[in-house]
Amino acid sequence: MSFADKLLKYQEFPFASYLAGVTGADIERTLTKEALVERDFLNLLSEQAVPYLERMAQKAHQLTVQHFGRVILLYTPLYLANYCVNQCAYCGFKVTNRITRKKLTLEEVEKEARAIAQTGLRHILILTGESRQHTPVSYIEECVRILKNYFDSISIEIYPLTEEEYGQLVAAGVDGLTLYQEVYDPVTYDAIHLAGPKKDYRFRLDAPERACRARMRAVNIGALLGLQDWRKEAFFTGLHAAYLQDKYLDTEISVSLPRLRPHVGNFAPCSVVSDRDLVQILLALRLFLPRAGITISTRERAEFRDNLLPLGVTKMSAGSCTSVGGHLEEATEGQFDIADQRSVREMHDMLVSRGYQPLYKDWHHL
Amino acid sequence: MEDKLIIGGQELESRLFIGTGKFSSHEIIPKVIAASGSQVITMALRRVNFSNEQDNVLNYIDKKCILLPNTSGARNAEEAVRIARIAREAGCGHWVKIEVISDNKYLLPDNYETIRATEILAKEGFVVLPYMSPDLMAAKRLEEAGAAAVMPLGAPIGTNRGLMTRELLRILIAEIKVPIIVDAGIGRPSQAAEAMEMGAAAVLVNTAIATAQDPVQTARAFSLAVQAGRMAFLSGPGAVQEYAVASSPLTGFLHK
Numbered sequence: 001m002s003f004a005d006k007l008l009k010y011q012e013f014p015f016a017s018y019l020a021g022v023t024g025a026d027i028e029r030t031l032t033k034e035a036l037v038e039r040d041f042l043n044l045l046s047e048q049a050v051p052y053l054e055r056m057a058q059k060a061h062q063l064t065v066q067h068f069g070r071v072i073l074l075y076t077p078l079y080l081a082n083y084c085v086n087q088c089a090y091c092g093f094k095v096t097n098r099i100t101r102k103k104l105t106l107e108e109v110e111k112e113a114r115a116i117a118q119t120g121l122r123h124i125l126i127l128t129g130e131s132r133q134h135t136p137v138s139y140i141e142e143c144v145r146i147l148k149n150y151f152d153s154i155s156i157e158i159y160p161l162t163e164e165e166y167g168q169l170v171a172a173g174v175d176g177l178t179l180y181q182e183v184y185d186p187v188t189y190d191a192i193h194l195a196g197p198k199k200d201y202r203f204r205l206d207a208p209e210r211a212c213r214a215r216m217r218a219v220n221i222g223a224l225l226g227l228q229d230w231r232k233e234a235f236f237t238g239l240h241a242a243y244l245q246d247k248y249l250d251t252e253i254s255v256s257l258p259r260l261r262p263h264v265g266n267f268a269p270c271s272v273v274s275d276r277d278l279v280q281i282l283l284a285l286r287l288f289l290p291r292a293g294i295t296i297s298t299r300e301r302a303e304f305r306d307n308l309l310p311l312g313v314t315k316m317s318a319g320s321c322t323s324v325g326g327h328l329e330e331a332t333e334g335q336f337d338i339a340d341q342r343s344v345r346e347m348h349d350m351l352v353s354r355g356y357q358p359l360y361k362d363w364h365h366l
Numbered sequence: 367m368e369d370k371l372i373i374g375g376q377e378l379e380s381r382l383f384i385g386t387g388k389f390s391s392h393e394i395i396p397k398v399i400a401a402s403g404s405q406v407i408t409m410a411l412r413r414v415n416f417s418n419e420q421d422n423v424l425n426y427i428d429k430k431c432i433l434l435p436n437t438s439g440a441r442n443a444e445e446a447v448r449i450a451r452i453a454r455e456a457g458c459g460h461w462v463k464i465e466v467i468s469d470n471k472y473l474l475p476d477n478y479e480t481i482r483a484t485e486i487l488a489k490e491g492f493v494v495l496p497y498m499s500p501d502l503m504a505a506k507r508l509e510e511a512g513a514a515a516v517m518p519l520g521a522p523i524g525t526n527r528g529l530m531t532r533e534l535l536r537i538l539i540a541e542i543k544v545p546i547i548v549d550a551g552i553g554r555p556s557q558a559a560e561a562m563e564m565g566a567a568a569v570l571v572n573t574a575i576a577t578a579q580d581p582v583q584t585a586r587a588f589s590l591a592v593q594a595g596r597m598a599f600l601s602g603p604g605a606v607q608e609y610a611v612a613s614s615p616l617t618g619f620l621h622k
Contacts, residue, residue, distance in 0.1 A: 065388075065577050066524055066525075066526070066573065066577060067524055068388070069387060069388020069389065069390075069573075069576055069577060070388065070389070070390035070577075071387075071388060071389075071390075120418055120421065122415060122417070217439075217441075245470065245471055246471070249468055249469040249470060249471060250441045250467075250468035250469070250470065251470065252470050253470070291470060291471055291473075352391065355390045355391075356390060357389060357390055357391050357392070359413065360415055360418060360421050361412070361413060361414070361415040361421070362412055362413055363412050363439060364411060364412050364414075364439075364449070364452065366445055366448045366449065366452075
């Protein structure tokens, strides 16, 4: 069984009529429950749940403090390369975009690592576009060997790998995977992934599970919000996380809520996700998955991120830059525009001023 | 009456162990330690940032306290052993709390892997305090493996549900010779007092203090509760009866 089988069960599910039929009493009932089932989660994503957002927020806050404390893990992305062979309609790195392409040399990786480590961060997320030719697994492995000298935890956000390849990177020192399905709806997926290996929906969908099987310590998933009806996409994200959490008990499962951001190209979101919608998704996810990590990246603007802080967030990026070589002087165009430009120090001060402990280290590679 | 708790050759006056996780800042930790009177402080090695003076939790723990690094994050015995060795090499002493959890949903400990890690580390000279699900045979094996104390859970970590495993704890306290330290789940001072009244040697509290409105005051309350519970245990409570027993019996004259 794979998560694909679970998705199949919902293929014919009448989302529109179910969501329209949710009542205030359903939400009330859901809010009194200790453990939510799938329908409860869907109820909390309905329009009828909007008047209950404050009650959801209070409960989400209480659950988060209980399970995670007043602690926020800080990390930053490091773009190793922006070569990509895919044509994803919404991405600044797509092969047809005329941007400067670059891949960091190992010396440059070390320089970037040194610059980032000086900010105090000990967790890093390394990213590439999808080009096995320019950034093969062996290159990522070499980068990891350098980065291990500067960071306690290294996560990857790269193209999906086979189980053996994930195992290879785990052995090299990678302990976390971030991989967004982008969109769970297979028809939309096919329509916006115009060409390239990323067109293989199933290979991508099963990748987080392959990483769990390869003993990846932490796996972070998400849907790129804006590519389809957000209620369904948020629902499937939660279901996917719950599926992984139930099946791979020893892997820490997290979810991210990335919203489409401006980038090189002019793809318009199919579904607009407002701030209120994002809050609703965050709260519903927290109540459905009390122990899951929830990441809010610098895609969101500073003030909004600050307000999201007590609603269930456990990880935040800081000092982010989406271009290759961004922590050095010569940088390329970014994958997308970031909205929160604050430095690690500024994020630190914000967290402290709001009664949270900024956490720089939450793992120690063994 | 003299009442000593000795673990790993160390005599402890306080029977309240505390943790350092989930606080809003490291700065509050010294105040919590002082209010609790605790002498044994646990911290997750995964969170000790040796490369940053300001962010290093060790700098906030009184040097007179005994450090109890825990192996949080370990999914099997091998990982726990590696974390324990790293902690010792990093200067955190030779006490270690074994936490082997391969269930991220409920955070329940894996007793089998915990026993394996205890066997290895006790032989290496560590003072091993294993966190466990309260099971008599597992506790006996931990004792045989060289555990200096065993730390059964009262309820899953962070739940503040209290002594949900009460009956099993009672059996462990009766049958296990090394000290029983009730760890995890204690949410209120009254629950800590109850554990001590039952005969637990000590309790470990983290979430209940760290997430309280006033952690310092709560730490003090736990300290007093643990002392009260211990005194109650030592003094021996009156017997529990099924029927009311009059304190001025009506037939007392027959015995005069």
